[in-house]
Amino acid sequence: MVSDKDPIVARSSAPGRGGIGVVRISGTKEQVNIISQILFPQKELKPRYAHLLSFKDSDGHLIDRAIVIRYFGPASYTGEDVLEIQAHGGPALQQVILERCLQAGREIGLRTAEPGEFTKRAFLNNRMDLAQAEAVADLIEANSSAAVRAAARSLQGEFSKRIHEINADLLELRAYIEATIDFPEEEIDFIESGHVNERVTTISQKLMQLQNAAMRGKVLREGLTVVLAGAPNVGKSSLMNALACDDVAIVTDIAGTTRDRITHTIHLDGLAVNLIDTAGVRHTDNEVERIGIERTLQSVENADIVLLLRSADQTESREEEEALSLILPRLREGVEFLNVFNKIDLATEKAPKDAIGISAKTGEGVENLVSRLKTIAGESESEEGDFLARARHLDCLARACEHLHVLADNAVGRTVGLDIAAEELRLAGNALGEIVGETTPDNLLGMIFSKFCIGK
Numbered sequence: 001m002v003s004d005k006d007p008i009v010a011r012s013s014a015p016g017r018g019g020i021g022v023v024r025i026s027g028t029k030e031q032v033n034i035i036s037q038i039l040f041p042q043k044e045l046k047p048r049y050a051h052l053l054s055f056k057d058s059d060g061h062l063i064d065r066a067i068v069i070r071y072f073g074p075a076s077y078t079g080e081d082v083l084e085i086q087a088h089g090g091p092a093l094q095q096v097i098l099e100r101c102l103q104a105g106r107e108i109g110l111r112t113a114e115p116g117e118f119t120k121r122a123f124l125n126n127r128m129d130l131a132q133a134e135a136v137a138d139l140i141e142a143n144s145s146a147a148v149r150a151a152a153r154s155l156q157g158e159f160s161k162r163i164h165e166i167n168a169d170l171l172e173l174r175a176y177i178e179a180t181i182d183f184p185e186e187e188i189d190f191i192e193s194g195h196v197n198e199r200v201t202t203i204s205q206k207l208m209q210l211q212n213a214a215m216r217g218k219v220l221r222e223g224l225t226v227v228l229a230g231a232p233n234v235g236k237s238s239l240m241n242a243l244a245c246d247d248v249a250i251v252t253d254i255a256g257t258t259r260d261r262i263t264h265t266i267h268l269d270g271l272a273v274n275l276i277d278t279a280g281v282r283h284t285d286n287e288v289e290r291i292g293i294e295r296t297l298q299s300v301e302n303a304d305i306v307l308l309l310r311s312a313d314q315t316e317s318r319e320e321e322e323a324l325s326l327i328l329p330r331l332r333e334g335v336e337f338l339n340v341f342n343k344i345d346l347a348t349e350k351a352p353k354d355a356i357g358i359s360a361k362t363g364e365g366v367e368n369l370v371s372r373l374k375t376i377a378g379e380s381e382s383e384e385g386d387f388l389a390r391a392r393h394l395d396c397l398a399r400a401c402e403h404l405h406v407l408a409d410n411a412v413g414r415t416v417g418l419d420i421a422a423e424e425l426r427l428a429g430n431a432l433g434e435i436v437g438e439t440t441p442d443n444l445l446g447m448i449f450s451k452f453c454i455g456k
Protein backbone atom coordinates (compact mmCIF):
# COMPACT_ATOMS: atom_id res chain seq x y z
CA MET A 1 0.00 0.00 0.00
CA VAL A 2 1.37 3.38 -0.95
CA SER A 3 0.81 6.33 1.31
CA ASP A 4 -0.27 9.86 0.44
CA LYS A 5 2.44 11.04 2.88
CA ASP A 6 5.40 9.62 0.91
CA PRO A 7 7.49 12.01 -1.14
CA ILE A 8 7.01 11.14 -4.85
CA VAL A 9 8.96 11.63 -8.06
CA ALA A 10 8.13 11.11 -11.74
CA ARG A 11 8.99 12.26 -15.20
CA SER A 12 6.24 14.71 -16.09
CA SER A 13 7.08 15.29 -19.73
CA ALA A 14 6.12 12.72 -22.36
CA PRO A 15 8.43 9.73 -22.88
CA GLY A 16 10.69 9.92 -25.92
CA ARG A 17 13.11 12.56 -27.12
CA GLY A 18 12.50 16.27 -26.80
CA GLY A 19 14.26 19.55 -26.19
CA ILE A 20 13.32 19.53 -22.52
CA GLY A 21 12.38 16.79 -20.11
CA VAL A 22 10.82 17.56 -16.75
CA VAL A 23 11.21 15.52 -13.56
CA ARG A 24 9.04 16.56 -10.66
CA ILE A 25 9.26 15.80 -6.94
CA SER A 26 6.48 16.50 -4.43
CA GLY A 27 6.51 16.14 -0.65
CA THR A 28 6.49 18.03 2.64
CA LYS A 29 8.78 21.02 3.15
CA GLU A 30 11.24 18.91 5.20
CA GLN A 31 11.27 16.09 2.65
CA VAL A 32 11.87 18.36 -0.33
CA ASN A 33 14.52 20.32 1.64
CA ILE A 34 16.48 17.15 2.29
CA ILE A 35 16.37 15.99 -1.35
CA SER A 36 17.16 19.43 -2.66
CA GLN A 37 20.22 19.75 -0.37
CA ILE A 38 21.57 16.41 -1.57
CA LEU A 39 21.01 17.20 -5.25
CA PHE A 40 22.06 20.84 -5.12
CA PRO A 41 24.33 21.27 -2.07
CA GLN A 42 25.25 24.72 -0.85
CA LYS A 43 22.43 26.21 -2.85
CA GLU A 44 19.49 27.92 -1.19
CA LEU A 45 16.60 27.65 -3.65
CA LYS A 46 14.31 30.66 -3.82
CA PRO A 47 10.62 29.87 -4.42
CA ARG A 48 9.35 30.16 -8.00
CA TYR A 49 12.73 31.17 -9.34
CA ALA A 50 14.42 29.58 -12.37
CA HIS A 51 17.87 28.53 -11.09
CA LEU A 52 20.40 27.28 -13.66
CA LEU A 53 22.23 24.50 -11.80
CA SER A 54 24.53 21.55 -12.39
CA PHE A 55 22.86 18.22 -11.85
CA LYS A 56 25.48 15.76 -10.67
CA ASP A 57 25.60 12.07 -9.84
CA SER A 58 26.54 10.83 -6.35
CA ASP A 59 30.25 10.92 -7.26
CA GLY A 60 29.99 14.56 -8.23
CA HIS A 61 30.18 14.00 -12.00
CA LEU A 62 28.11 16.34 -14.14
CA ILE A 63 25.03 14.76 -15.72
CA ASP A 64 23.39 17.85 -17.20
CA ARG A 65 22.81 21.55 -16.60
CA ALA A 66 19.19 22.10 -15.67
CA ILE A 67 16.67 24.76 -14.80
CA VAL A 68 15.50 23.99 -11.27
CA ILE A 69 12.38 25.53 -9.76
CA ARG A 70 11.35 25.18 -6.14
CA TYR A 71 7.73 25.75 -5.17
CA PHE A 72 6.64 26.16 -1.56
CA GLY A 73 3.29 24.62 -0.57
CA PRO A 74 0.47 25.44 -0.72
CA ALA A 75 1.31 27.60 -3.74
CA SER A 76 2.21 24.67 -6.00
CA TYR A 77 0.42 22.24 -8.28
CA THR A 78 0.06 19.55 -5.60
CA GLY A 79 -0.32 21.95 -2.70
CA GLU A 80 2.86 20.44 -1.20
CA ASP A 81 6.44 21.57 -1.72
CA VAL A 82 7.59 20.77 -5.24
CA LEU A 83 10.97 20.58 -6.94
CA GLU A 84 10.95 20.71 -10.72
CA ILE A 85 14.05 19.76 -12.70
CA GLN A 86 13.98 20.80 -16.35
CA ALA A 87 16.89 19.10 -18.08
CA HIS A 88 17.37 17.95 -21.66
CA GLY A 89 14.70 15.55 -22.88
CA GLY A 90 16.51 12.32 -23.78
CA PRO A 91 14.99 9.08 -22.49
CA ALA A 92 18.27 7.70 -21.08
CA LEU A 93 19.25 11.07 -19.56
CA GLN A 94 15.83 11.40 -17.95
CA GLN A 95 16.14 7.88 -16.54
CA VAL A 96 19.54 8.73 -15.02
CA ILE A 97 18.07 11.90 -13.46
CA LEU A 98 15.10 9.96 -12.10
CA GLU A 99 17.33 7.30 -10.57
CA ARG A 100 19.61 9.90 -9.03
CA CYS A 101 16.59 11.59 -7.44
CA LEU A 102 15.35 8.24 -6.06
CA GLN A 103 18.80 7.58 -4.65
CA ALA A 104 18.96 11.02 -3.03
CA GLY A 105 15.55 10.51 -1.44
CA ARG A 106 15.91 6.84 -0.50
CA GLU A 107 16.46 7.56 3.22
CA ILE A 108 13.22 9.51 3.47
CA GLY A 109 11.15 7.06 1.39
CA LEU A 110 11.03 8.87 -1.97
CA ARG A 111 9.21 6.64 -4.45
CA THR A 112 8.00 6.77 -8.05
CA ALA A 113 4.58 8.40 -8.33
CA GLU A 114 1.54 6.35 -9.29
CA PRO A 115 -0.45 7.44 -12.36
CA GLY A 116 -2.29 10.67 -11.58
CA GLU A 117 -0.76 10.94 -8.12
CA PHE A 118 0.37 14.58 -8.44
CA THR A 119 -3.17 15.55 -9.41
CA LYS A 120 -4.64 13.33 -6.69
CA ARG A 121 -2.58 15.29 -4.15
CA ALA A 122 -3.80 18.54 -5.67
CA PHE A 123 -7.33 17.22 -5.07
CA LEU A 124 -6.61 15.97 -1.53
CA ASN A 125 -4.99 19.34 -0.68
CA ASN A 126 -8.02 21.25 -2.00
CA ARG A 127 -6.16 22.78 -4.91
CA MET A 128 -8.99 21.58 -7.16
CA ASP A 129 -12.15 19.51 -6.88
CA LEU A 130 -12.66 16.11 -8.48
CA ALA A 131 -14.36 17.37 -11.65
CA GLN A 132 -11.44 19.76 -12.16
CA ALA A 133 -8.91 17.01 -11.52
CA GLU A 134 -10.63 14.88 -14.16
CA ALA A 135 -10.50 17.86 -16.51
CA VAL A 136 -6.69 17.82 -16.23
CA ALA A 137 -6.63 14.30 -17.69
CA ASP A 138 -9.27 15.26 -20.26
CA LEU A 139 -7.28 18.30 -21.35
CA ILE A 140 -4.22 16.12 -21.92
CA GLU A 141 -6.26 13.53 -23.79
CA ALA A 142 -8.49 15.93 -25.73
CA ASN A 143 -8.63 14.87 -29.37
CA SER A 144 -10.17 17.98 -30.90
CA SER A 145 -9.91 21.73 -30.50
CA ALA A 146 -13.50 21.90 -29.19
CA ALA A 147 -12.64 19.30 -26.54
CA VAL A 148 -9.56 21.31 -25.52
CA ARG A 149 -11.63 24.45 -24.95
CA ALA A 150 -14.33 22.54 -23.07
CA ALA A 151 -11.76 20.77 -20.87
CA ALA A 152 -10.18 24.14 -20.08
CA ARG A 153 -13.57 25.44 -18.96
CA SER A 154 -14.12 22.40 -16.74
CA LEU A 155 -10.66 22.90 -15.30
CA GLN A 156 -11.50 26.52 -14.48
CA GLY A 157 -14.48 25.19 -12.53
CA GLU A 158 -17.42 26.01 -14.84
CA PHE A 159 -19.01 22.59 -14.38
CA SER A 160 -18.30 22.53 -10.64
CA LYS A 161 -19.82 26.00 -10.23
CA ARG A 162 -23.12 24.79 -11.67
CA ILE A 163 -23.07 21.73 -9.40
CA HIS A 164 -22.44 23.92 -6.34
CA GLU A 165 -25.29 26.26 -7.29
CA ILE A 166 -27.78 23.40 -7.45
CA ASN A 167 -26.38 21.86 -4.29
CA ALA A 168 -26.85 25.14 -2.44
CA ASP A 169 -30.50 25.25 -3.58
CA LEU A 170 -31.01 21.66 -2.41
CA LEU A 171 -29.46 22.37 0.95
CA GLU A 172 -31.51 25.49 1.53
CA LEU A 173 -34.72 23.66 0.67
CA ARG A 174 -33.81 20.73 2.88
CA ALA A 175 -33.05 23.00 5.80
CA TYR A 176 -36.47 24.62 5.38
CA ILE A 177 -38.25 21.24 5.25
CA GLU A 178 -36.35 19.94 8.27
CA ALA A 179 -37.26 23.03 10.25
CA THR A 180 -40.91 22.48 9.28
CA ILE A 181 -40.86 18.93 10.68
CA ASP A 182 -40.65 20.49 14.15
CA PHE A 183 -44.05 22.16 13.70
CA PRO A 184 -46.38 19.32 12.67
CA GLU A 185 -49.61 21.33 13.11
CA GLU A 186 -48.56 24.10 10.76
CA GLU A 187 -46.86 21.81 8.27
CA ILE A 188 -49.09 22.49 5.26
CA ASP A 189 -48.97 26.26 5.82
CA PHE A 190 -45.21 26.21 5.97
CA ILE A 191 -44.93 24.11 2.79
CA GLU A 192 -47.26 26.47 0.93
CA SER A 193 -45.84 29.73 2.18
CA GLY A 194 -42.32 28.41 1.54
CA HIS A 195 -43.26 27.53 -2.08
CA VAL A 196 -41.65 24.14 -1.52
CA ASN A 197 -43.17 22.42 -4.52
CA GLU A 198 -42.37 25.32 -6.85
CA ARG A 199 -38.80 25.23 -5.62
CA VAL A 200 -38.58 21.50 -6.28
CA THR A 201 -39.74 22.14 -9.86
CA THR A 202 -37.21 24.93 -10.38
CA ILE A 203 -34.33 22.83 -9.07
CA SER A 204 -35.43 19.88 -11.26
CA GLN A 205 -35.39 22.11 -14.31
CA LYS A 206 -31.94 23.45 -13.52
CA LEU A 207 -30.72 19.92 -13.02
CA MET A 208 -32.13 18.78 -16.35
CA GLN A 209 -30.45 21.68 -18.13
CA LEU A 210 -27.19 20.69 -16.54
CA GLN A 211 -27.81 17.10 -17.58
CA ASN A 212 -28.25 18.16 -21.21
CA ALA A 213 -25.09 20.22 -21.08
CA ALA A 214 -23.24 17.27 -19.58
CA MET A 215 -24.48 15.00 -22.36
CA ARG A 216 -23.03 17.44 -24.89
CA GLY A 217 -19.87 17.50 -22.81
CA LYS A 218 -19.58 13.74 -23.05
CA VAL A 219 -19.89 13.90 -26.85
CA LEU A 220 -17.16 16.55 -26.89
CA ARG A 221 -14.93 14.35 -24.79
CA GLU A 222 -15.51 11.09 -26.58
CA GLY A 223 -16.42 12.34 -30.05
CA LEU A 224 -19.60 11.72 -31.96
CA THR A 225 -20.14 8.09 -32.87
CA VAL A 226 -21.59 7.68 -36.34
CA VAL A 227 -22.57 4.15 -37.36
CA LEU A 228 -23.05 3.15 -41.00
CA ALA A 229 -25.62 0.38 -41.12
CA GLY A 230 -27.83 -1.33 -43.68
CA ALA A 231 -28.24 -4.43 -45.82
CA PRO A 232 -25.19 -6.01 -47.49
CA ASN A 233 -23.84 -4.35 -50.64
CA VAL A 234 -25.61 -1.01 -50.26
CA GLY A 235 -22.24 0.76 -50.17
CA LYS A 236 -21.49 1.24 -46.46
CA SER A 237 -17.79 0.54 -46.84
CA SER A 238 -17.62 2.73 -49.94
CA LEU A 239 -19.16 5.61 -47.99
CA MET A 240 -16.78 4.97 -45.09
CA ASN A 241 -13.86 5.34 -47.49
CA ALA A 242 -15.37 8.45 -49.06
CA LEU A 243 -15.83 10.10 -45.64
CA ALA A 244 -12.41 9.03 -44.44
CA CYS A 245 -10.81 10.11 -47.75
CA ASP A 246 -8.86 6.88 -47.55
CA ASP A 247 -9.20 3.16 -48.26
CA VAL A 248 -9.92 2.08 -44.71
CA ALA A 249 -12.50 -0.61 -45.57
CA ILE A 250 -12.53 -3.33 -48.23
CA VAL A 251 -15.10 -2.79 -50.96
CA THR A 252 -16.31 -5.63 -53.22
CA ASP A 253 -19.57 -6.58 -54.83
CA ILE A 254 -19.64 -9.75 -52.72
CA ALA A 255 -22.33 -9.51 -50.03
CA GLY A 256 -20.86 -10.11 -46.56
CA THR A 257 -17.40 -8.65 -47.29
CA THR A 258 -17.29 -6.54 -44.11
CA ARG A 259 -17.54 -8.86 -41.16
CA ASP A 260 -16.06 -6.95 -38.27
CA ARG A 261 -16.52 -3.33 -37.27
CA ILE A 262 -14.04 -0.92 -38.80
CA THR A 263 -13.54 2.38 -37.03
CA HIS A 264 -11.94 5.56 -38.25
CA THR A 265 -11.94 9.03 -36.69
CA ILE A 266 -12.39 12.17 -38.76
CA HIS A 267 -12.68 15.78 -37.60
CA LEU A 268 -15.60 18.02 -38.47
CA ASP A 269 -15.40 21.63 -37.31
CA GLY A 270 -13.08 20.74 -34.46
CA LEU A 271 -15.19 17.82 -33.25
CA ALA A 272 -13.96 14.24 -33.39
CA VAL A 273 -16.34 11.97 -35.30
CA ASN A 274 -15.82 8.25 -34.86
CA LEU A 275 -17.08 6.50 -37.99
CA ILE A 276 -17.99 2.84 -37.65
CA ASP A 277 -18.44 0.70 -40.75
CA THR A 278 -20.36 -2.48 -39.99
CA ALA A 279 -21.29 -5.83 -41.43
CA GLY A 280 -24.43 -5.72 -43.58
CA VAL A 281 -27.46 -6.93 -41.67
CA ARG A 282 -29.38 -9.98 -42.94
CA HIS A 283 -30.47 -13.40 -41.74
CA THR A 284 -27.60 -15.79 -42.24
CA ASP A 285 -26.48 -19.30 -41.30
CA ASN A 286 -22.81 -18.39 -41.45
CA GLU A 287 -21.51 -18.28 -37.86
CA VAL A 288 -18.77 -15.68 -38.48
CA GLU A 289 -21.12 -13.38 -40.35
CA ARG A 290 -23.76 -13.82 -37.64
CA ILE A 291 -21.30 -12.64 -34.96
CA GLY A 292 -20.39 -9.66 -37.18
CA ILE A 293 -24.06 -8.76 -37.56
CA GLU A 294 -24.62 -8.89 -33.80
CA ARG A 295 -21.68 -6.46 -33.46
CA THR A 296 -23.35 -4.17 -35.98
CA LEU A 297 -26.49 -4.14 -33.89
CA GLN A 298 -24.49 -3.45 -30.73
CA SER A 299 -22.83 -0.50 -32.48
CA VAL A 300 -26.26 0.77 -33.45
CA GLU A 301 -27.30 0.62 -29.80
CA ASN A 302 -24.33 2.76 -28.77
CA ALA A 303 -24.41 5.24 -31.65
CA ASP A 304 -25.02 8.97 -31.43
CA ILE A 305 -26.01 9.03 -35.11
CA VAL A 306 -27.04 6.09 -37.29
CA LEU A 307 -26.77 6.42 -41.06
CA LEU A 308 -29.16 3.88 -42.49
CA LEU A 309 -27.93 3.17 -45.97
CA ARG A 310 -30.04 1.85 -48.82
CA SER A 311 -29.27 1.36 -52.43
CA ALA A 312 -31.20 3.84 -54.57
CA ASP A 313 -31.47 1.40 -57.46
CA GLN A 314 -33.26 -1.30 -55.50
CA THR A 315 -35.27 0.29 -52.71
CA GLU A 316 -37.97 -1.64 -50.97
CA SER A 317 -36.28 -4.91 -51.80
CA ARG A 318 -36.70 -7.84 -49.45
CA GLU A 319 -33.11 -7.43 -48.16
CA GLU A 320 -33.67 -3.79 -47.32
CA GLU A 321 -36.85 -4.56 -45.41
CA GLU A 322 -35.16 -7.37 -43.56
CA ALA A 323 -32.23 -5.12 -42.57
CA LEU A 324 -34.55 -2.38 -41.43
CA SER A 325 -36.62 -4.76 -39.28
CA LEU A 326 -33.47 -5.93 -37.50
CA ILE A 327 -31.90 -2.46 -37.04
CA LEU A 328 -34.85 -0.32 -35.95
CA PRO A 329 -35.61 -2.18 -32.69
CA ARG A 330 -31.99 -1.64 -31.59
CA LEU A 331 -32.04 2.17 -31.87
CA ARG A 332 -31.80 4.03 -28.60
CA GLU A 333 -34.33 6.76 -27.90
CA GLY A 334 -33.20 10.18 -29.07
CA VAL A 335 -30.56 8.84 -31.45
CA GLU A 336 -30.20 10.82 -34.67
CA PHE A 337 -31.26 8.65 -37.56
CA LEU A 338 -30.53 9.63 -41.17
CA ASN A 339 -31.89 7.84 -44.22
CA VAL A 340 -29.19 7.74 -46.86
CA PHE A 341 -29.89 6.60 -50.41
CA ASN A 342 -26.62 5.55 -52.00
CA LYS A 343 -25.84 4.78 -55.66
CA ILE A 344 -27.95 7.64 -56.99
CA ASP A 345 -25.70 7.46 -60.04
CA LEU A 346 -27.54 4.22 -60.92
CA ALA A 347 -31.03 5.37 -59.96
CA THR A 348 -33.59 6.63 -62.40
CA GLU A 349 -35.60 8.43 -59.73
CA LYS A 350 -34.50 10.97 -57.15
CA ALA A 351 -34.08 10.00 -53.49
CA PRO A 352 -37.23 10.50 -51.40
CA LYS A 353 -37.67 13.87 -49.68
CA ASP A 354 -36.72 12.76 -46.16
CA ALA A 355 -33.58 10.98 -47.40
CA ILE A 356 -30.15 12.18 -48.40
CA GLY A 357 -29.18 11.00 -51.86
CA ILE A 358 -25.51 10.25 -52.41
CA SER A 359 -23.16 8.31 -54.60
CA ALA A 360 -20.21 6.95 -52.68
CA LYS A 361 -18.72 6.13 -56.06
CA THR A 362 -18.87 9.54 -57.76
CA GLY A 363 -18.90 11.57 -54.55
CA GLU A 364 -22.16 13.28 -55.45
CA GLY A 365 -24.14 14.34 -52.36
CA VAL A 366 -21.39 13.31 -49.91
CA GLU A 367 -20.64 16.98 -49.20
CA ASN A 368 -24.31 17.48 -48.36
CA LEU A 369 -24.24 14.50 -45.99
CA VAL A 370 -21.15 15.89 -44.27
CA SER A 371 -22.84 19.24 -43.74
CA ARG A 372 -25.83 17.43 -42.17
CA LEU A 373 -23.42 15.71 -39.78
CA LYS A 374 -21.79 19.05 -39.05
CA THR A 375 -25.17 20.57 -38.24
CA ILE A 376 -25.95 17.77 -35.82
CA ALA A 377 -22.50 18.07 -34.26
CA GLY A 378 -22.86 21.87 -34.14
CA GLU A 379 -26.10 21.55 -32.21
CA SER A 380 -23.95 20.30 -29.41
CA GLU A 381 -22.48 23.77 -28.94
CA SER A 382 -24.25 25.78 -26.27
CA GLU A 383 -24.15 29.56 -26.05
CA GLU A 384 -22.59 29.81 -22.61
CA GLY A 385 -19.78 27.49 -23.63
CA ASP A 386 -19.49 23.80 -22.99
CA PHE A 387 -17.57 21.89 -20.40
CA LEU A 388 -16.39 18.32 -20.65
CA ALA A 389 -18.25 15.52 -18.93
CA ARG A 390 -17.77 11.83 -18.39
CA ALA A 391 -20.11 8.86 -18.14
CA ARG A 392 -19.51 8.96 -14.37
CA HIS A 393 -20.89 12.50 -14.21
CA LEU A 394 -23.96 11.58 -16.26
CA ASP A 395 -24.61 8.69 -13.90
CA CYS A 396 -24.45 10.98 -10.83
CA LEU A 397 -26.71 13.56 -12.51
CA ALA A 398 -29.23 10.86 -13.42
CA ARG A 399 -29.33 9.65 -9.81
CA ALA A 400 -29.82 13.19 -8.52
CA CYS A 401 -32.66 13.66 -11.03
CA GLU A 402 -34.33 10.45 -9.90
CA HIS A 403 -34.40 11.59 -6.27
CA LEU A 404 -35.84 14.95 -7.23
CA HIS A 405 -38.45 13.38 -9.48
CA VAL A 406 -39.84 11.48 -6.53
CA LEU A 407 -40.67 14.90 -5.06
CA ALA A 408 -41.64 16.63 -8.29
CA ASP A 409 -44.13 13.87 -9.20
CA ASN A 410 -45.75 13.82 -5.74
CA ALA A 411 -46.59 16.99 -3.90
CA VAL A 412 -44.39 17.42 -0.82
CA GLY A 413 -46.43 17.53 2.38
CA ARG A 414 -49.42 15.78 0.77
CA THR A 415 -48.33 12.48 -0.82
CA VAL A 416 -44.68 12.58 0.26
CA GLY A 417 -43.96 12.96 3.94
CA LEU A 418 -41.53 15.68 5.01
CA ASP A 419 -38.98 13.28 6.40
CA ILE A 420 -38.92 11.38 3.12
CA ALA A 421 -38.68 14.65 1.18
CA ALA A 422 -35.71 15.75 3.28
CA GLU A 423 -34.04 12.39 2.73
CA GLU A 424 -34.55 12.50 -1.06
CA LEU A 425 -33.03 15.99 -1.12
CA ARG A 426 -30.07 14.74 0.88
CA LEU A 427 -29.54 11.82 -1.51
CA ALA A 428 -29.81 14.12 -4.55
CA GLY A 429 -27.17 16.38 -2.98
CA ASN A 430 -24.93 13.40 -2.29
CA ALA A 431 -25.14 12.24 -5.89
CA LEU A 432 -24.08 15.72 -7.07
CA GLY A 433 -21.38 15.83 -4.40
CA GLU A 434 -19.80 12.74 -5.97
CA ILE A 435 -19.13 14.70 -9.16
CA VAL A 436 -16.97 17.27 -7.38
CA GLY A 437 -15.52 14.72 -4.98
CA GLU A 438 -17.25 15.77 -1.76
CA THR A 439 -19.01 12.46 -1.26
CA THR A 440 -16.96 10.20 -3.52
CA PRO A 441 -15.99 6.82 -2.03
CA ASP A 442 -12.22 6.22 -1.72
CA ASN A 443 -12.13 3.19 -4.02
CA LEU A 444 -13.76 5.26 -6.77
CA LEU A 445 -11.14 7.97 -6.31
CA GLY A 446 -8.44 5.34 -6.75
CA MET A 447 -10.03 4.17 -9.97
CA ILE A 448 -10.38 7.67 -11.37
CA PHE A 449 -6.76 8.65 -10.78
CA SER A 450 -5.36 5.31 -11.93
CA LYS A 451 -6.56 6.18 -15.48
CA PHE A 452 -4.22 9.20 -15.57
CA CYS A 453 -0.80 9.11 -17.16
CA ILE A 454 2.30 8.83 -14.95
CA GLY A 455 3.80 12.15 -13.90
CA LYS A 456 0.49 14.05 -13.95
Ligand SMILES: Nc1nc2c(ncn2[C@@H]2O[C@H](COP(=O)(O)OP(=O)(O)O)[C@@H](O)[C@H]2O)c(=O)[nH]1
Nearest residue numbers: 233234235236237238251252253343359360361
Ligand atom coordinates in the same frame (compact mmCIF):
# COMPACT_ATOMS: atom_id res chain seq x y z
N1 LIG B 1 -22.56 2.63 -58.96
C1 LIG B 1 -22.28 2.64 -57.68
N2 LIG B 1 -21.76 1.57 -57.06
C2 LIG B 1 -21.47 1.64 -55.77
C3 LIG B 1 -21.68 2.81 -55.01
N3 LIG B 1 -21.31 2.59 -53.73
C4 LIG B 1 -20.86 1.31 -53.69
N4 LIG B 1 -20.94 0.74 -54.91
C5 LIG B 1 -20.59 -0.64 -55.25
O1 LIG B 1 -21.44 -1.54 -54.54
C6 LIG B 1 -20.72 -2.70 -54.17
C7 LIG B 1 -20.79 -2.91 -52.67
O2 LIG B 1 -20.11 -1.84 -52.04
P1 LIG B 1 -19.61 -1.90 -50.52
O3 LIG B 1 -19.14 -0.58 -50.17
O4 LIG B 1 -18.67 -3.05 -50.35
O5 LIG B 1 -20.99 -2.22 -49.81
P2 LIG B 1 -21.25 -2.70 -48.28
O6 LIG B 1 -21.44 -4.16 -48.32
O7 LIG B 1 -22.50 -2.00 -47.88
O8 LIG B 1 -20.07 -2.30 -47.45
C8 LIG B 1 -19.27 -2.51 -54.66
O9 LIG B 1 -19.14 -3.16 -55.89
C9 LIG B 1 -19.19 -0.99 -54.87
O10 LIG B 1 -18.27 -0.64 -55.84
C10 LIG B 1 -22.24 3.96 -55.68
O11 LIG B 1 -22.48 5.03 -55.13
N5 LIG B 1 -22.52 3.80 -57.02
Ligand SMILES: [Mg+2]
Nearest residue numbers: 236237257258
Ligand atom coordinates in the same frame (compact mmCIF):
# COMPACT_ATOMS: atom_id res chain seq x y z
MG1 LIG C 1 -18.87 -3.42 -46.29
